[in-house]
Amino acid sequence: MSLFKVKQWWSNTTNTENYKDRQNFSCMKVDKFSSHNDSDCILLGEGNLLQLFKPSLGQDALLLETELSDIILQIETGKFIGLSGDREIIVLHSQSYVIYELHRKEGLTDAGEQNNMTAVIKHAFKRRACNLTVGPFGSSKARDLICVQSLDGTFSFFDQDTFLFMCIFNDILIPGPVAYVMSSDMFVICKSTWALEIYSYQQLRESSELSLRQNKANIPQWSYNAGEEISAVQVVRTSSNFSSIIALGERHLYCFQDNGLMKELIRFDYTPICFHSYLIGWYYEPGARLLVMVASDDSKLYIYEGTKLLWACDLMIKAVSLCRCFINSLPGGVVTLSRDGVISVNYLGTEPNLNPNVNIVNEIVSPVEVQRELESVEEALKLIISDDKESVEDVSYIEKTISIKTDMGKPIENYYENNRYESDKSLQLIKCPLIITLICKEPELIQNIQVTYICSSPFIVSDNGKYIDDVNVTQIIKTDILMSNNYDLSNTNIKILFTVIDRTGKIIIINRSIMLPLKFYCSVGELNLENQIKLNIHVNEACLDLRNIFTDVTKEELSNFEDTVNNITFKYKTTDTTVTVSSNDQEYSIESVDFPEISPMLDHFLNKLNDYYIQTNIGVRITVKPSKEFISQMIHRFLKSIETHSKERMKLKKIQDELDVLQRQFTAVQKRLLVQYGSLPPAHCDTLEFLMKDTHQRIINIVYEIIQNRNVVCRAGNTLAAVGRLIICVLRNTSTDMLKVVLIEEMLSLDLLHDDCQEWEEAISKVSSFVCNKLFKNSEKDKEKLTPVTEQDTLSHINLKRLLKQLKIILEKVFDEINEGTQGNVRTEELVEII
Template structure:
C-alpha cells in the first residue's frame, strides 16, 4: 500500500510586526526574461515586497524592498509595451505602481544584482479592493488595468491614463473580478451571490454617463450561486474556449466561458483557497484540468473534474495556492500559509485516500498483551523506587550550569496596569522571583528559555524569558501576584529551563519553589465556628510557631490577642481563616472548610522539615486525620467534583447556544445583503429587527459565558485544593509509595487550568485502571462501575458512576492506612507487655 508524500524543498519565515501580528500577505508566481530558467515568486507582506527564485538547496531571495504603502495585490504583465520583459504592478489602497525588474550579472554568483525601478505611479481617490489585468478590448500592444473599489466601482486605466468608470448599484460588498481573454469578457461576483459576465464593450458603454441616462445593462449570462463566491480563476482550456472556476462556501463551480456548466463539486469541508492548472497545452486534445483546494482543517485536495485524485496534510492553514517550475522540479506546489510562510513542495507517490481504516484481520495475542503490561508495570516500579544505585551520574549540562532560585519578600504593587478595579485588595501585593544562572562554559550553550508555571489565583508578570547570549552569570527577575479571589490550591511555582547546547541537543531542567505565606495570607482573628480539625504529630516537642512562620515578623504575629502558640491566618482571596496551635507533640489545624487547610498544611510541613534539617535533628512527622475528618473530606471532594461538572455542563450549553446564534446572525446578514442588492430593494425591516435582536442576544450570552467560565475556574480551584489535601495526607500517612503515586497521577490536578477544565474526562480513564489493578473487585462491581460508552463523561449516569468509583478508591486507600496503623500499635503493645 503506497502512501502519499509531500516533500518540502524550502521555506521562508516572515518577520513579525511590532505588535507580534502578521501583516496581510499576497503572492504571485510568474517568469521573467531576466530569469528565464526558473519561475520567480513575488511576496507582498504589509509594506514589504520580496522576490524569490527558489532552488533545491536555498530559498533564493533576490530582492527585498520596503514600499511606502500597504500592498493589496501583485500582478504581472506588459503594461508599457516598449519593454520586452514583463513588468510588476503593485496595488495600494489609493494608488498602483508599475515596476521594472533589472538584473545585472557579476563575475560570480555572489556579484549578481537585482533591483526594481518604478516607471509609472498613478493615484486615485476611491479606496481600492482588488484588480485584474489583461489585453482588454483585444489590445495587442499592452495590458490594461481594471481596479475595483470598495463600493464595487470598476475603474479602467491604460498605464497612468484613466479610461472610464463603471458603477453597479447592486454591489454592497466587493467580490472577485476576473478577465476572460479568449472572449474579452469580465466575471463579476456580486453581493447578491450571483456571477454576472459582461463583455468589455458592454462595460465601456455602461460608463458613468450612460448610467445617468438610466440605461440598463444586461449581462451576457448570469448564474445565481446562492452562496458567497470567495475566489474566481480563468484558465484557457482549448483553442476556442476558456474555463471559469469559482469557489463558494461549500461548492466549486466550473463553467465554460459561454455559460455552460462543466462540473460542480460539493465539499464536506470548508474551503479557503484554490488554484487550477493544466497538464499539457490547451491546444492539445489530451490536456487535463486539475484543481487544488486548501481546506480550513489544513488539508490539500486535488480534483480532476469531480474526481478526487490526491489528499494530504499541510503544515497549517493556507491562504493562497499556486504552481511553479523551478530547476530540477517541473511542477511544484507553492503554498502561502496563514503566518506568512511560503513553501514549495512536490507530490509524491500514489496516495492512500483512506489511511485511517484499521486492519480487522490482524490477530492480537492476549498473552503478549499481558506480558507487555507486566513489563510496563515493572518499569514503573523501578522508576518510582528510591533505589539510589539506579540513579546515574548527573548529565554534562547540570555540571556546566548552576541554577539558584530565590523568592523575595512581598512588596506593594504600584503597577496600576496589573490591578483590576474589582481586585484591588487581592492584587495589592507582588512577590519577586529571582533566578541566578551560573554557566562555567557559556560557549557550549546556544540559548536558554525559562518558563514559569503557576496555578490560579497566582499569575506571573512574564510568561517566559529567552536568553540568547549566555554569560557566565545571568540574573533574571519576575514578579508573582494574585489575579482573582479563587481558593488557593497550589503555592508552588514550577520553573522549566529549556537549554540548547552548541551541538543542538535540547535538555530540560526544572526547579520548584514555594511562595511565602504572607503573599496570600494575613494574620487575623480566630473564627470560633471552625469545627474541622487536623492533627500533625511529631516525635519532638512542638516548636514556637513564631520560629516556624518566619514570613511574618513577631510584631505582626502578636498584633491579635491569642493564647500561647496560637496563630490565625486569613486568606486574602476568600477572607476565610485557618487557626494553628501547638500542644506538646502535636500541631492542630482548625478551619471551617477543607480547601483552606491544604496550603497551610503544605507550608507547615515544609517549614518543619527545613527547620529540623538545618538543626540536624532526626524527626518523624505524621499527619493523623480522624475517621470523621476522612469521611467528611472525601464527601466534600466528591461534592466539589459534582459542582465543577455541573458548571461545565452549563458552560457547554451556553457555548452551543452562542454557536447557533452566530450561524443565525450570519444567515440573516447574508439574506439582508441580498435584499439590499435586489432591484428594487425589498422590505428589509423584519430582517433588520431580527439581526439587531440576534446581535443583542449574542452580547448577553457572551457576558453569561464569561461569568460562567469564572464560576467553572473557581470550582476547579476548590476541587484542586481538596485534592492536594488528600494527596498530602496520603504522603505523610501511607507506607505504600507506589499506591500513593498512582493515586496522585490518577487525580492529575495539574490538568486544571483557567483555559482547560476537562478534568473529569482524563481522570475517568485512569480511575478504571486503578480500580482494576489496585483493588480486588468482583465482576459485578466492575460492571456497575464501568462507564456508559455511548454517553459523554459529564452525562448524569457516567458522572454518577465516576463519583462512586472515586469514593470506593479513596475509602479503600484510607482504610488500608488505618489497618496498618492499628497493626503497628498492637505489635508495640505486645512488646511492652513482654518487657514488663
C-alpha cells in the same frame, strides 16, 4: 472511492510577525519566468514582505526576499512592458501599484547566482484598492493592461502608468472577485447582490464616468443570480472557441461557458475555503480534461472532474490558497499556503501511508553503515553530556558571582490606589511587597538579567517581570503581590526565575521560591464547631506553643480569642472559610469543613515547624498520619472536583458554540441587508433590521454569560488544584517510595491550571493511562477497560468516566502501599454522578 495521502515534498515557513497579518494579508502567485525557465517560481506576499521561491531538491528554495514600503494586497504577473521579453511582476498596494522586473545574474565564483527585482513603473491613485486583474483588454497584442477595483466598487483601467478610463457601478457595496475572459474579451464581475454579471471590455469603456452622467445603464451580456456570496472566480481556456468560468460559493461550485451556458453545478457537504482549476492537455485537443481542486475547512483536498469526485486527500493543514506548479523534479505539484504562513509543494501518492511523517525506505541497509551511525550517535551523546557538565559548572559559577536574597514585607491593608481590581468590592484591598536584593561581585561578567515571577490564582504580581540591562554591584527590585479574586487558595508560594546572560552569550537560569506570609491571606477567626475533616501530625517532642509557630500573627490579634495557646482558628480572606490548628501532647491537628482549606495551611504549618526546629538545632521527626477515612474522603473529593471542573468546561464550550452560531447568523443577516440595500429600488428591510438588532443583543448577552462561566471554570480549577496539592503533600510526607510520589506529581501537573488555560483533563489523560499500566501491574482486561476512546473528546461521557477510574485506581494503590500494615484497603466512595 479511493483515499490518497498527500505526501510533502517541500515546505517553507515564512517570516511573519503575527497570526493576524498572515491571515489578512497573504497572497500567492505561481508562474514561470524566462530567467528561470526550467521550473515554476512561487511569489508570496505577506504583510509588506515579498518573497520569491524556486523549490528544488538539494538547493536553497528562497531566491529573493525584499521588504516593500506598503502592505501587499495582490500579486500578478504579465507582459506590461512591450519591449521586455520576460514576464513582469505587478504588486498591488492600497493606493498604488508597482511593476517589477526580475533579473538573474549567473555567479562566476562559489558565491552562486544573484537575483534582484527592479521597479520599472510606479503609479499612485486616490481611491483605495481592493483587487486587480490583468490581461490583453480590447485584444491588445502589444502588452497587458491593468484593471483595479476600488473599495467603493469603481473599476479603473490603466496602461502601464497611464490612466485610461473609470467605470462606476452603483449596486456594488462590497467589492467581490473579478476575472478576465481573454477568448471573448469580457469581464466576470461578482456583485454584492450575489449575482455574477458579464460585461465586455467595449461596454465598460463606453459606460465610463462621462456616459454615467447621461444616465446610461450598464446592461450585462448575461448574468446569473447565485443566491450566495462568491468568494473566488477563475477562467480556464477549454477549447478553441470557448473558455470556462468557475466560481466558488459558500456551498456550491459553478461552472459556465463564457456564453452563459451552465456546464456543472456541485453542491458540497462541507465548507470550502479555496479552489484551483486547471486543464490536463492542450485546450485545442479534443481529449483535454478540466479538473478542479477544492480545499475544505476540515483540512482535506477534493479533486473533481465535472461533477464526479476523483480523489479525496488529507492535507494536514488548513489551506488558504491553492495552485498547481511544474518543477524540474516534479512534473505536477500541488502548492498550498496555510494559515500559519507555511508554503508546501505536495504530490498525490497512490501508496497508502498511515504515517506521513516517516519516509518510506526501500533500500537494503548494510549492518556496517548502521554500526557507523550508532557510533556517531554515541559521540554526539558524549558531547551533549560534556556540554551539560559545562552548563552545571556555569550555573555554579554564576551563583557564586551573584548573591540573591528574597524577602516578603509586611502586608498593607486598606490601601487606596487606582487599579483594575478596585471595582471588586468582595475583596479586601491588601498588598504584600516582595523585595529582591541582587549583589553581583563581578558585574562586568553579566550582560543582562531578567526576573520573572510565577504565582497561582488568586494571587497576582503587579509587575510580571523585570529586565536589568545595566547590572550594578547592588540591585534592589521591588514588586507587589495582590489578590485578584475570591477563589480557593491552591499555592501560596511565589516562584522567581532569574535568567542570566553572561558576556559570552550563555544563558543560565536560577530558581528561587518564597512563601507568602500567613497574614496576607488569613486572619484570626472564631472556631467553627462544624469541622468534620481532621488531619493529624505527629512529632516525637512535646508540642510547641502555636504562637511560636505562627509568628505572623500578633498578640493583639490573638487577645480577642480564648485558648490561642493550643487552638487557633484562621479565616481565609478570599473565601471566608475557616481552618483550625490545634495541639495536644505530641500531636498537632488541622481541622476544617472541606479539603481545599487544609491544603495551604498544611503546607504553611510544615514549613514553619521545620524552620523552627532548624533554627533551634533540635532534631525532630515529623510524621503526617492521615486516617483511612481521611484518605478515602480526600480521594473522593479530588475526583468530584475533577467532575465539577469538567462539567463547567462543557457548559462553557456549549455557550461558546452558541456564540459561533450567532456570529454566523449576524454575518448572514448583514449580507442579506446589503443585497436589499443594493437593489433598485431598495427593498423592505425592517424585518432584517429587527433580526440584526436582536442577534446583536443576544451576542452581547452571551458574551457576558461566557465571562461569568469562565470565572466559574477558573474557580473550579483552583479547587481542583488545592485538593490535588493536598494529596501530593500527604504523599510526600507519608510515602517511602519517593519515585512514585514524583511520578504522580508530574502526572497530575497541577501547574497547568491557569486562568487562561484550563485544558487539564486533556493533558493528563494519556499520562494517567501510562502510569496506570506501567507503574502498577494490571491485567490485559483491566488495561482494555481503562483505555480511553481516542475517537471521542476527552470530556466525553466515556473518556471522562475512564479517566476518573484510572486516577482512582492509581491513588488507591499508592495509599494502600502506605497503609500496608493496617487491616483492609483504602477504598473511595463510588461517584454518585458521572457526566
